[in-house]
Amino acid sequence: MRVLDHPEVGEIRLESVLHALADPIRLQIVRxxxxxxxxxxxxxxxxxxxxxxxxxxxxxxxEAGVISQVYRGTAKFNALRRDDLDTLFPGLLDSVVSAIAARR
Incomplete structure (x- = not known):
């Protein structure tokens, strides 16, 4: 089984998360x-x-710690690391998702 590298919770940095969220395509994925x-x-x-x-x-x-990816067969499944991000940066993810929705 193929396993992808993910940062541990303690390795997730705010600047990396903000960089990852600074692109419209990545925001679309997060939304x-x-x-x-x-x-x-x-x-x-x-x-x-x-x-x-x-x-x-x-x-x-x-790699920024915003999502987790796991292989199921040949497909990659993606999920937000909501619990980790909410613990490290309370309210950040909800604020970003709300801002994306308000822009639409």
């Missing part, structure tokens, strides 16, 4: 995952970028 409230495959989230660019955006979010 979708927040609304889904479950793990979803990459193919469930329609992005207007190439597959390789989408992979890059998922990797940035994972």
């Amino acid at each position: 979708f995952l927040a609304q889904a409230a479950r793990g979803v495959s990459c193919s469930e989230i329609e992005l207007e970028v190439s597959k390789s660019t989408g992979t890059h955006h998922y990797r940035v979010l994972r």
Whole structure:
């Protein structure tokens, strides 16, 4: 089974999280995952970028500690690390998701 590297909770840094959230495509992914409230495959989230660019955006979010990714068969399933982020940065994720929704 393939396992992807994720930062431990103590390794998640605010500047990395903010950098990851500073891109509209990554915000789209975060918004979708927040609304889904479950793990979803990459193919469930329609992005207007190439597959390789989408992979890059998922990797940035994972390496920053914003999402977790696990393989189920050949598909990667993504979920927000809501509990970890809420513990480290209370209210940040809710504020970001609310701001995204207000912009639409």
